[in-house]
Amino acid sequence: MAQKEPVEEKLEKVRHSMSHVMAEAVLQMFPQAQIAIGPAIDNGFYYDFELPRALSSEDLEEISQRMKTIIHENKEFKRIVVSRDEARKMFAGQVYKLELIDAIPENEEVSLYNQGGFTDLCRGPHVASTKDLNAESFKLLNTAGAYWRGKETNPMLTRIYATAWTNPKDLRLYLQKLEEIEKRDHRKLGKELDLFSFHEEAGPGLVYWHPRGARIRLAIENFWRDQHYANGYEMVQTPHVGKSWLWETSGHLDFYKASMYSPMEMDKADYYAKPMNCPFHIMIYQNTKHSYRELPFRWAELGTVYRYEKAGSLHGLLRVRGFTQDDAHIFCTPDQMESEIREVLRFSLFMLHSFGFEDISAYLSTRPQESVGDTDRWDAATESLRKAIIEQGLSYSVDEGGGAFYGPKIDLKIKDAIGREWQLSTIQFDFNLPDRFGMTFVDSDGVEKRPYMIHRALLGSIERFFGVLLEHYAGAFPPWLAPEQVCVIPVSEVFNSYSGEVFTALKQAGLRVYMDDGADRMNAKIRNAQNMKVPYMLVLGDREAQGNVVSVRYRDGRQVNGIAVNEFIALVKDKVSKREAL
RNA sequence: GCCCUUGUAGCUCAGUUGGCAGAGCACCACCAUGGUAAGGUGGGGGUCAUCGGUUCAAAUCCGAUCGAGGGCUCCA
Structure with a gap:
């Protein structure tokens, strides 16, 4: 326990070990289950099973409870090296495991990991004991169908996805991120902001x-x-x-x-x-x-x-x-x-x-095995791509042989506001x-x-x-992209005429503007505009009409009162031409 | 395409063991004329995705079809 191991390695071990714990829990519930593979993945792990029936959310809850029990039993993960024949004997009846055993190259040893009630064919490594796992820092997320080895012609297995961390705080942070992702879902925002739709009767997709x-x-x-x-x-x-x-x-x-x-x-x-x-x-x-x-x-x-x-x-x-x-x-x-x-x-x-x-x-992708075109051209093209990337000072990785059959390529990936690529x-x-x-x-x-x-x-x-x-942008587009840049809101019907003047001035200046002169109260109008994520709301009443000015409520809550109409137009136009945020 | 989940009003969703289909928002009308995130009252609106079956009776149970959602690379 002398030196600290890198966080990533620790996480990987924890997740992989958790997947064994989950497999044990599932086997407790379904002794006849066929077990396939259960690797650590980004943010967690999964395990594929062939089960006698579909899993319900109650099943997931039960599996989760059983996992906690297993973790609390402080079982050691023991590595055992066996011969191929022994391995085959131990996994007799487990068709997927047998297939995996046969796939292990001759020069590699066959290792098993045992944690008491469950032994899995596994390269490892694992944590030393379930003591090193935290029963409160994982969560089973969902089940999904997955083909054995990802091939459509193979049987469909049941995959259980889970997220796992070394401590409950990281779990909580990750679950919060999932919520954030859900909030930003473009399908949801597209509906809420009235941007687009799909019509099954007219053709999906x-x-x-x-x-x-x-x-x-x-x-x-x-x-x-x-x-x-x-x-x-x-x-x-x-x-x-x-x-x-x-x-x-x-x-x-x-x-x-x-x-x-x-x-x-x-x-x-x-x-x-x-x-x-x-x-x-x-x-x-x-x-x-x-x-x-x-x-x-x-x-x-x-x-x-x-x-x-x-x-x-x-x-x-x-x-x-x-x-x-x-x-x-x-x-x-x-x-x-x-x-x-x-x-x-x-x-x-x-x-x-x-x-x-x-x-x-x-991402630079080079020539694949199956390809057309002469070598000189491939080489020259690939080099020019590489040079251009380096010249731009981009970080890049090479996908050897990952190009299309007809030529090499560069793909660019961006990271969005919450870090997704x-x-x-x-x-x-x-x-x-x-x-x-x-x-x-x-x-x-x-x-x-x-x-x-x-x-x-x-x-x-x-x-x-x-x-x-x-x-x-989570739906809050910058002014240059926003469908409506400005919403004019009269404080009451009395000020519809002044509001109309302001509206016309903005419209003539080329801004995307609309006036909410409906029967709602001002508060409701602000709420509606706010929900539609309109960048600027102009609230106009007596004070504004008197001074021939506007009061600006920004989408982010800022408030600036008494700006001349022309000054406001210039402000928005400046933001638009510079493609800046609010 | 395949596995699982799912489909009730324009939207978000309730609907107990099968017994006359509901709410909030939105919409329409009337009242209210208001200063920074929902004013009040009333009203219209559904073949419960579609088709078929079980039943005296189906939104509810069964089957098929269509759509939607989660997945099907991360190599014991």
Whole structure:
């Protein structure tokens, strides 16, 4: 007990040991249960079982109680090394354990851990005794179906998820975080703030944007468009459907068909809703011959695509069947490739920073086993990605072999206001499509050569990005994004006319403003505006009308009285143009 | 797709052992004319997701379908 072990290792041991305790508890209740695996995971652990029946929340309570009893028995975790045959004998009847034993490499020893009433096949390590576990610092969270080894063709097991910590305080903090996550859930906020909806009768996974949601979305899109024009892009617009020729040529019908909507037949031809924009942008490129003098092309489009996502994986705005990519394709010469990548990455970071994301990390994915394109191009492309990351001073990790079959890529992940990571931007080379479509440009030496093609999406998709932003801000959008920036609230009907003047002035100044001249009392109006998270509320009565000023109630509770109307307009406009918070 | 959970008014939810479908908010009307987070009274609104079954009787029990939620990588 001399030196302190690192917290992470301690936690891992605690969680893993807890999972054994849970398995023991479950076996007490269901002696005939098949036990599978039970690792430590982020924030806790799980264990997979094959059980005679489904578990109820009362069952979880009972398992939890039994675990506490086991922990209080102060049982030692004993490591035992056995031969394969002995192990097989001990786990006779436990089909999953037998499979695991067979999977252990010949040169590794087979170890077991025993804590009294329960022995599990396990590499370890564990805490020394259940004495080192705290019976008040874990909580069984939920059950879920999970395929044995994650494969759809394998049997479905029952997984029990739990969170576990070394002390009750950490548990409490984590449970509070879960509550915070629930409060920020974009599906909940989307409903409360009247931003968007889904309609099962009209098709799951398809988003309906309400006026308030559309306001925000358009603020995002307008900013996006302006910045693309300012950063050397051109906009293109392409159709939503394309004939099978296009998808045969692109290869999507070979490799991507399962994710595509079924074809529509027209004039004896099959048309497919587009799952990607790239083939369309290539058609524009192919419209004429191109010289090296014209390149690079940077063509951007907020292109709405449709993909068949499995019913069970749909999730609010984060996984939908119809979504709008903030897509662009860059076609350039080999000479230009490096500077283009550098520029794309810089631009990506600028965009993410603009939306309030400061903590960004990069993931570089390199060539996988199965891939197309020649090695020189892969190497050059991968190096240019790496150089760009280093130049930007980003922390990054490399996913060796994690690239798509058609090219290496950089993914950018951001951390949101409560520390969760989300993958947004992706920058990918494509060595496949230019070949398939036979794209060329005429170089300075008169020879036709293959251009480099780069796909990139900075926000990912507008829908998903919107969901992430909504959770990041917990619905309290900064003024530049807020659907309504200002709510004008007359103290009583008597002041409707002065309020109307102020409203008109703000409206003419280009602010997003509305006046609540309904029959509610002022208090109720403030409450409503507050619940809709409107950044600024102007409460107008006699005092304001007399002085031709406004009194400002900020969303965060601050209050500033007696500001001239023009001064207030300037203040909001300043916040908006700087994209600042309140 | 698969496992578990789930579906009652626009929203959030009650609904005991099967016995005439409820509340709050929202909406509409009337009263109240108000100074920083819900003023009062009254009213309208539901084929209890859909289809089928059991029963004298089904929101409630059973089955199917559809939707929603939690999951299905983290390698004993």
